[in-house]
């Protein structure tokens with residue numbers, strides 16, 4: 395059982411969006427303090443939530459091989475928890491990297507709206523550098539090579555182009571960028587897929 399308390403648990407916020415992972419140890423602390431509930435599925439794939447007591451009772455009724463044992467109780471390892479309060483976990487700033495700009499813009503040229511392979515996309519300064527444009531979340535967008543060439547050293551409207559969306563700093567680290575040292579659970583997939591499509595950019 396060594397290490398079981400260090401296994402990762404997927405953390406959902408109050409809106410059931412995947413925002414982070416934490417250790418089983420931390421998940422139990424949040425559960426015990428009433429700051430989070432365990433998310434599980436029933437036989438019909440409906441989601442159930444449990445507070446500490448109901449999770450303990452559920453564990454007793456539905457034991458599985460991997461359990462955490464204390465003197466008084468054997469309890470199942472949570473795989474997903476949902477926070478009952480906002481912002482119980484420290485926010486991580488999204489790093490301003492080429493990769494994360496591609497993630498934010500979802501490999502979509504922000505001028506023509508088409509999706510490209512990354513090697514076919516440039517990072518474009520909306521306000522050109524030689525006119526004082528800075529290399530920031532708010533001034534860098536993905537652009538395909540034809541749009542980039544058309545735009546040249548001009549502002550979008552000067553080149554007859556229009557941004558499909560105002561570039562902003564994403565609020566959350568795009569979840570798909572978190573690399574997991576250990577393989578994660580099938581039960582996470584639904585929430586990770588949702589997270590990919592629903593990352594709130596620039597909220």
Ligand SMILES: [Zn+2]
Pocket residue numbers: 503504505506507508537538539540541542
């Ligand atoms: Zn384009």
